[in-house]
Amino acid sequence: MSLFFPVEMAPHDPILGLNETYNADLRAEKVNLGVGVYYDEAGKVPLLRAVQAAEEARVAEHAPRSYLPIEGLAPYDLAVQKLLFGTESSIVESGRLITAQSLGGTGALKLGADFLFRLTGKKLVAISDPSWENHRALFEAAGYEVVTYPYYDAATNGLNLNGMLEGIEALPEGSVVLLHACCHNPTGVDLGLADWARVIDVIQRKNHVPFLDIAYQGFGENLQDDALAVRLFAETGMPFLVASSFSKSFSLYGERVGALTLVTSTPDERDRVLSQLKRVIRTNYSNPPTHGAKVVAAVLNNPELYAMWEDELAEMRERIRGMRQALAEKLKEAGVTQDVDYIQRQRGMFSYSGLNKDQVKRLADEFAIYAVSSGRICVAALNSANIDHVAKAIAAVMK
Ligand code: PMP
DSSP states (O other), rough: OOOOTTTOOOOOOOOOOOHHHHHHHOOOOHHHHEOSSOOOTTOOOOOOHHHHHHHEEEHHHTOOOOOOEEEEEHHEEEEEEHHHTTTTTTGGGTTTTEEEEEEEEHHHHHHHHHHHHHOOOOOOEEEEEEEOOOHHHEEETTTOEEEEOOOOTTTTTTTHHHHHHHHHHOOOTTOOEEEESSOOTTOOOOHHHHHHHHHHHHHHHHHOOEEEEOOTTTTSSSTTGGGGGHHHHHHHHEEEEEEEOOTTTOOOOGGGGEEEEEEEEEHHHHHHHHHHHHHHTTTTTSSSSSSSHHHHHHHHHHHHHHHHHHEEEEHHHHHHHHHHHHHHHOOOHHOOOOOTTHHHOOOEEEEOOOOOHHHHHHHHHHOEOOOOOTEEEEEEGGOOTHHEEEEEEEEHOOO
């Protein structure tokens, strides 16, 4: 019998499966709203000008490719901290921060999950209902029991703040609580300042461990406002973790550029935690890759390239905003009487459209428009060439 005979087929990945069906569809008007990627007005993944400039300079250097340190490129790690906490933040100089370059935001979450599980004995994590699908899978694979706290209010297409507070309160003391810092995936529904203050209060009282996931910094309001939650947690002085990613904000998806940042209590604690985190990394992939981190560090640490990147990020954000507004307007024009203004209130690349499974299926069958069965649509995949078709189709299935 073959070694692999007992291996069963893994369950189908809903989003990858969607891409396969989309690719096989021969209808010219097809649109894929199931993706988690920003497309420009021409329907392409952009190569940012700031990235291009940094890459050209890097190629011209003809630099050798030695190993990076286990925790990654130092100028990259420091630039990540400044972006998260603000250039003026005293925490960056406090000797309490650790940042390790990671394989995207996913790699950061996995490092943090493994670290907490193995070295602090955490066994329970709460994620939002709903959340990015990989949160549950990733923490389960790391050994955790994964539970959810209420988040989305289907009645208002907004935040269920009271449910969220009660859910977090009801968790056993010292639970890990995973929070989307901005541009919640999949709903696009975020917390405001006052909401965060209340969530932080419960988390502190219950001695929970906040684990912030920030994969879309710059896609909500701007780089600074989108880091509000990170900065509010920093003000409390409590220990927490942040998984961050440049996949979207630098359009560097395949380069796998992310970071895990841990806020510890003292410089001594920092040294102990760092030594153990390095072991987690060393026994996993030894050290991270060079290219993406070099490019991002070159941009973040050069004022001209930084300004260029900030403009390009604003362009992406504004284009998505424009598409949100256009979609809401065109739905109304097409005769939708339900409230669709929430599309404009939601932030980031996604909108929870409120469409149910059957409506999503009709969109694919009748209109060649593909969305996740939960009703999540990627607003960043809309453009002026496909938005009329999409709006009319959504209006048709909503009636
Ligand atoms: N967290 C959230 C909420 C995400 O949406 C994503 C990307 N889809 C990630 C983390 C992971 O990002 P990366 O591609 O950098 O691993």
